[in-house]
Amino acid sequence: MPLSEQEQRLLDEMERHLMKNDADVVSAPSGDRALSYRNLVYGAVLLLAGVGGLIAGVAVGDVLGIVIGVVAFVAMLAGVMLAVTPIRRSTSTRPESSGTPRSSSGPSFMDRMNDRWDRRSEGR
Known part of the structure; x- marks a missing residue:
């Protein structure tokens, strides 16, 4: 059900008020951030390589196995961070809100x- 004009105006006024006065809303992720397919693929590959390295570290045992396991864990953590970190889209494609049509x-x-x-x- 669409909003009436009065409800739409009230909603717009509340949104402008929040954007002006609430720092959390302004710093919240907006539509100019998105996940990158390339980063998802690279992150997944790095995660799988880390799992393989962790299994190899357990199989090797000894001190070398611990070192391999730690490096593999760091690789897995980096893969997850790479996969879930949004990229910033270029701002040149977004029109500026300068008041001009x-x-x-x-x-x-x-x-x-x-x-x-x-x-x-x-x-x-």
Whole structure:
């Protein structure tokens, strides 16, 4: 069920207020971060190599096996970190919110409504 205009305005106002005043919301991951398929594959390969190294370290035993096991564990940890760390998309593809219309046909309905709401709020 779509929101009414009043509900949409209220939601937009709350969102702007949060973005201005709440540092946690501003620093939260946004749409400009995503997981990379390449990093997922490299991380999985590194994780599997680490598991293999850990098994080899257990099979070797002795002091050399401990060293191999520690190196394999670090490789597994690095593989997981590489796989789950999001990359930052280039900001050059994102349009800037400078208040100028993004297209030559003019601002969208929501942009016009937001501008009207801002002007009305500043008038108080």
